[in-house]
Amino acid sequence: MSERPVRVLVTVASRHGATAEIGAEIARCLDGSGAAAVAIPVEQRPDPTAFDAVIIGSAVYAGRWLEPAREYAAAHAGLLRTRPVWLFSSGPIGAAPFPPDEPHDIAPLAALTGADGHTVFPGRLDPTRLAFGERAMATAMRAPVGDFRDWDAIRAWAAGVAAALGVRTATAG
Ligand SMILES: Cc1cc2nc3c(=O)[nH]c(=O)nc-3n(C[C@H](O)[C@H](O)[C@H](O)COP(=O)(O)O)c2cc1C
DSSP states (O other), rough: OOOOOEEEEEEEOOOOSSSHHHHHHHHHSSSTTTEEEEEEEGGGGGGGGGEEEEEEEEEEEETTOOOHHHHHHHHTTHHHTTTTEEEEEOOOOOTTTTTOOOOTHHHHHHHHHTEEEEEEEEEOOOOSOOOOOHHHHHTTOOOOOOOOOHHHHHHHHHHHHHHTTTTTOOOTO
């Protein structure tokens, strides 16, 4: 008798792709023995009722999650509170994380969704991808340029989620 895999939704708001790639890696790590994970952009409004657990992620701009991710969490709050939910943010850049503070809206979003946890992953600032206004803002803030994403930390976090769900990850075997 084979048990049904735990269905995990990873849904992410990303402006310039860095957070989308983190979401895809989390889904890749979770997908495997015991779990079936998919990564779907939050703008596609995936229906969470079809999933046993949900991970919502967003890039952070001006101290906040992107609006589509905030709206998704609010729109599905009732259902999300009945599921295991984890949140992640992709934001700070540089060797000493810049900016150092958590996104302002994480505490209310975590309360709204009944999240089991939230983590912040360092992000990527690639000036070639930015709109003119964003580039001007990044220059004015003297924001460090580069890709600071820590793939080992991302995979370790995904393994922790898998453990909480009682499934083994593809990478951990
Ligand atoms: C104009 C601008 C403002 C930003 N503001 C913040 C911020 O307030 N907090 C933060 O942690 N990161 C901030 N960042 C960094 C981005 O969130 C980070 O680079 C992220 O990985 C980008 O993800 P994306 O490529 O999925 O959009 C900012 C970046 C830009 C260009």
